[in-house]
Amino acid sequence: MSTSQSNPAPGGLRSAVKRKTTADKKAQSTNAMPLSTRSAGAGGSSSTMMKLFTDEAQGLRVDPLVVLFLAVGFIFSVIILHVFAKITGKFTSS
């Protein structure tokens, strides 16, 4: 490194200045880029709350009630399977 210290900047002084301004610009833009969705001003995880889904993305739109009913429906189908298993188990074992 000691040899390169005395050398002039590669490409001359002009390009050194140019590179410095681009580096500055880059630093500025990275500073401006928000690090989380909340600091971008759009909700999301705060310091104590972990939130995942706060924007409305494109996709298969569903109503929240539909999901809740689906969940209940799924639970009931598993319960029905259990009940059937109990009934058939009674008949086969006896």
Add this chain to the structure above:
Amino acid sequence: MGGFRLLDLVQFFLPVLPEIESPVEKIAFDEKVVYTVGGAFIFLLGQLPLYGLVSNAQFAIVDPLYNIRSIFAMEKGTLLELGLLPVITAAFIWQVAAGLRLINANLGLRYDRELFQTGQKLTAFALAVVYAAGLIYSGYYDNVIRGYDPLKDSTPIGSYVLLFTQIVSWSWLVTLMVEIFDKGYSFGSGVLSFLTLQVATNTVADLIGIEVFKVFNSNKSESYGALMNLVRNFSLFSPKKNAATIWHAFTRIQLPNLNQFYISLLTIGGVILLQNYRIEIPIRSTKVRGMSNVFPIRLLYTGGLPVLFAFTVLANVQVFGYFSTVVLSKLGAPQLLVSLLGKFELNPTSNNLNLKTGILFYLSNSTSLLQTLLSPIKTVVYAFSIVVLSVWFANKWSYISGSSPKDIAKQFKDQGISISGKRDISIAKELARVIPVASVSGAFLLAGLAVAGELLGGLGKGVATVVGVSSAFGVLEEFMLEYQQSGGSQFTSALSGLQ
């Protein structure tokens, strides 16, 4: 821009992933309560046993993950087998990656934010598939599948598919319910609400659960609740037997014991105590003369999240480590390599798979106080890794979550607030002197509390309590804020009108 972005991969999945509609208008307070209670109730229904297993399968399952269950609401042998582990892991992966700028996403742009969010959901879905497939592949269910004898029968593909479908679909539905909570249909965040709920219900059930189970490998049956069992077996006339009963109440490992309960109780007290510490920064209005107030900065600035993060990392190490040992030994890797990674040994009284040696052993918690004292190196390594992970995360999180000193300074400026005796420009600097210190020392104390519970043999209960109680505070705070802003609940005012 050019170049390849991870986010662009998500784009292909956009049309097929379900997306909950955001509320059209602000959800009323009462409606939020209904959504919260309803969602919570449906979440708890997930403790239904899986179809296709023998009855009381939770005692017969050979369980390598027993020490992380209570932290992530993973219920053995039920639909909630994976609990919240996929969602929490996905959230931490994406949000920490964005905060450290490991992924190329400009969250200031709406489209990038949407992709980012869908990426989290996709990861949660994919992780559920991976965990479920790994569990089934590792033969986790083999000795509890109904009508299947591992020694005689061929691979029960049908049962495997059935189990896989149940676990994965419930995990996906839980992810979507988290989304309902997050999107403003309810208070606070979905993940933390569900965790709190699970911890609260389990703590009560652990103490006074009245269900009676036949104990595995023994001819006795015991109550689920630790105190219940103690009371049931207590007899006034034989003090000698009572001593044994009390000893048993503190040390039983198949069902919850009193030791875990007392650790939880002390932890609750500790978290409440820590929650109260705060620094109050005097603020004044820049617009109205003479208006002054205080802005509190809590010691637990990042809440329970650092502890949750540390245990998420370790839990994933444990889970994937376990899968790797299974895969390696099934592929016929040399025994030395497998035991270098981690050697599991079955504990016949509890059917838990305990780690004996290997890298994973040093990153696992103690099963009892005795083990803590007998293997000091492991104790130190474990405690150290938890504390370091928590502190690192707390420091980062105080900058990358939307509550960094810079963000708060911006909020102050928007609301016309300034710190008394300071100029506008130096607000961020002043806050930066307090916030990281508060969050780091808060995380350190909280992690210490969690680790202390683990070293005493809490088997994850203490950690779950730390996370649960601190999340409960967050949710409660949001609830009260909402309550005051909406001018109280219409339901309660209707009720009070009746009197």
